[in-house]
Amino acid sequence: MIQQIAFIATLAAAVYFISRRVSGIRKNIGLGKNTFRTDQPQVRLRNMMLVAFGQKKMFKKFIPAILHLFIYVGFVVINLEVLEFVIDGLAGTHRIFAPYLGGFYGVLMNIFEFLAVAVLLSCVFFLIRRNILKVKRFWMYEMTKWPRLDANIILFTEIVLMLAILTMNATDQILQQSDPHYAATGKLYFSSMLMPIFDSLPVSTLLFIERFAWWFHIIGILAFAVYVTYSKHLHIFLAFPNTYFAKIEPKGHMNNMPVVTNEVKMMLGLQDATAAPPAEPGRFGAKDINDLPSTSLMGAYSCTECGRCTAECPANLTGKKLSPRKIMMDTRDRMEDVRKSLDKGGPGLQDGKTLLNDYITKEEINACTSCNACVEACPVLINPLEIILELRRYVSMEESGAPSSWNSMYQNIETNFAPWKFSPSDRFNWSKD
Amino acid sequence: MNVPTLAEMTSRGETPEVVFWVGCAGSFDDRYKRVTRSFVSILNAVGIKFAVLGTEETCTGDPARRAGNELLFQMQAMNNIQVLNGYGVKKIVTACPHCFNTLKNEYPELGGNYEVIHHSVFLQQLIESGQIKMTEGGSFKGKKITYHDSCFLGRANNIYEAPRAVLEALDADLVEMKRCRTTGLCCGAGGAQMFKEPEAGRKDINVERTEEALGTGATTIAVACPFCMTMMSDGVKNKEREAEVKVKDIAELIAEAQGLR
Structure with missing residues (x-):
């Protein structure tokens, strides 16, 4: 008894x-x-x-x-x-x-x-x-x-x-x-x-x-x-x-941002007048965990730190700071820190820290070649690339903080419609050589 | 060289079987322009009714999107879709895996729905249908060729066999690197790395990959992507092996074997 x-x-x-x-x-x-x-x-x-x-x-x-x-x-x-x-x-x-x-x-x-x-x-x-x-x-x-x-x-x-x-x-x-x-x-x-x-x-x-x-x-x-x-x-x-819940599109597909689509349609005059006004866009890309897809957050908790992703990462293999496993571990650590703070009645997400900068640096995300080797390697279909690309979106669109050569590339696309500085009128010259 | 534009063709009231999307590298990069011309020479030799957009083509927006500038990407995408839809384009072939991936996987959500084919698959189809006839014991017979997988073709879109099938038609000795197909090592240019210096590290990715390619003993490194072409060519130069090892696109190899250009 x-x-x-x-x-x-x-x-x-x-x-x-x-x-x-x-x-x-x-x-x-x-x-x-x-x-x-x-x-x-x-x-x-x-x-x-x-x-x-x-x-x-x-x-x-x-x-x-x-x-x-x-x-x-x-x-x-x-x-x-x-x-x-x-x-x-x-x-x-x-x-x-x-x-x-x-x-x-x-x-x-x-x-x-x-x-x-x-x-x-x-x-x-x-x-x-x-x-x-x-x-x-x-x-x-x-x-x-x-x-x-x-x-x-x-x-x-x-x-x-x-x-x-x-x-x-x-x-x-x-x-x-x-x-x-x-x-x-x-x-x-x-x-x-x-x-x-x-x-x-x-x-x-x-x-x-x-x-x-x-x-x-x-x-x-x-x-x-x-x-x-x-x-x-x-x-x-x-x-x-x-x-x-893993992504079922081809790995090359990047998630669309419908908020941006609405904005672009309005800029180009393609938006039909009957369409509802676009919702408040919030933040472009991700600075912290609450900006990320919940599937990415679940991925962070699913990660068993086997490191097959990092072992395949071309950036990591050649000595860059990026490690896809660290991206997942940092995301999880950030969630745990926020939860600990909230459980104690603390500020949680507003603790003055963010996933980007305090956990993951720009140097890490800038090293990614989006080659999908990490995604392919993961035995449980975690997608570190998705997080990296969302963080990059924040840096480019909210901070205009992309590396200066990327800003030049943006400028070239805007003015010359090509990532290099060539005149658009020369685009068809290859046929005449 | 006979390169009809879609505008000319449309004004004659004709419709092409397929639109050849040349891409920025194919239009402006001196090395890759040779690939563009090789591919066009094959299309002309086979008698494919194709057209290009010429000066109406603009960047798909891929590098902007991967670097994080979604707004710029979508501006490019919407403009291109308006042009393509304006002509009623149904089928597109391109020699750039980045353009291919964007057109095929990312334009549909923005209103651009086309059948998009990479030139490796297109060439494979032409060989299989007998429209390109390969003669046995051609100039590549017994030559060692290794194929470097493009990430945006391979892992991104599961195209591993088409470029290899094209190379096998050359009757060459196709040797694989240890890291190939799903575990193929990136050349280092994807994700907009092409447009910036690499981050600090021990080594450049293209050098690591070139060493692996040279390790196979191949005298030709075959690629199917303009960025891979640049990175691998730079790698071979870095290793001072450009005299005996050539980096070639699969379309160039087919054109050569056919005695075109």
Whole structure:
């Protein structure tokens, strides 16, 4: 009974913390301009199934893709077991599904254990790749202390959680021999290998270890679920909506600005008189997170900082300051800072800082070649280019702060109708040479 | 050279099969004017009824839009759309991937709806339909050619195979760089970088890319974009290899193989 009350209290605390965080993240994403489009649902669903569910883009790099697949499948499948944990915890039962499933229960448990071992080994490999082999993209300059620690915490936690499952199952199997409360599971292949460690212990110690591992695993999972909402690991959920709402036009397409279209039509006398007067344009382009499309903001929360974008970026490869991953991390950091301020009753967006200048510099956005390598590289269809181009729009249109050679290029287009200084009347001379 | 303008053709009461959008580089850049003339010589040889806008053509606005000046982009776009729609243009071919991308993907939202084809796809179609006949064992037989993907053709519009199909018709030895197709490295000129100095860094992007192209041992670097042409040519000069390595547009290579110009 005490165990059941403790369990309910733990579960309630986790639900409270997670829902508070989720609501904060939702509000942050809602700060942006609503760009959640649901047209062409078949195409969007297909993208989500292939890219998020099917991990299609991960398989450009085969070895990390396989290891990642183990962790992903392990996460999804082992969570089925968590369902049993929750029911057992609430009802005070033990392995409630075992009597109903009979021999099949043991098969399921063996599958879970296989995945637990696969997850464990994959996480060890990933820790080695990060910290010993030092794969370059995990050590670039935007990968400061916290992002590196975040990644290691995630991998370490997953290893410990898997060890808890195996310990629990090992002691459980020994207890099955004497205690009828412990339903028979049949032989569990991986955890039975651990049985010799516990075999000689007295029953009371075994009971303690089994209970401890059970509690450790379920509290661990709930605590991890809370942690995920503060971490780059949020991609496990947001990859799905992010791929669903991702841009479906060809990558070369740049979002139109209808406000400007209205203005241009009026300037050219093309606006029909019956058209409604254009709405107040607000800000051209983006200076801060509230000027960005909400899909870009969701992208920032979906980013797991893998750095495939930055590793492909021609500007970054040749030593420029631009890193598409940093663009996403900065956008997220800005949202988090604004939320922290608002939660404390502070000024939020009006704290005197802005995404452009205080987080992302002009030098970074000016280095972009809009080559779409970052967009192509992202395994969950995040689009850093969209943010860069919106920031550039602000700089050009609100500040007239573009690099001077771009201002000359603008001037050439305005006066000569070409980006270079040639007379428009010479445009057809090539045919006469 | 026989280059009819749309104005002349319309005044004769004729309609072209396709309008050739030359682009600013194709009109003004000395190197790329040669590509323009090569492409026209192919169109004339095949007997395509085409027309150009001549002095009625203006910048599509692409560099302005990518640099951030949406107002200027839309002014350009609206003016061009008025001209194109005024002539009732249906089909456009262009040798510039930036013009191609803008005309195809960005003009429809502003009222300009056309069938837009890049010259790589157009040439591929002419070869496949047999209108361009390639003779086996031509002057390119066995020569090593590497193709540099244009970002605005490749990743931006998923056109990877057409330019390669054109090069394969040359019976040449097509060698790929390690970074090709979806992972092709940019030449460094996109996103209006063509019109400014690069930001501070270790290296220029075009030099990085040229080194990779030279690493294949190819004697011809094939391109399908005026900006790539400039960047790769500069890269080859930077490496002092211009005597033995040529940067050529796919249209020039076809025109050469056909003995045109």
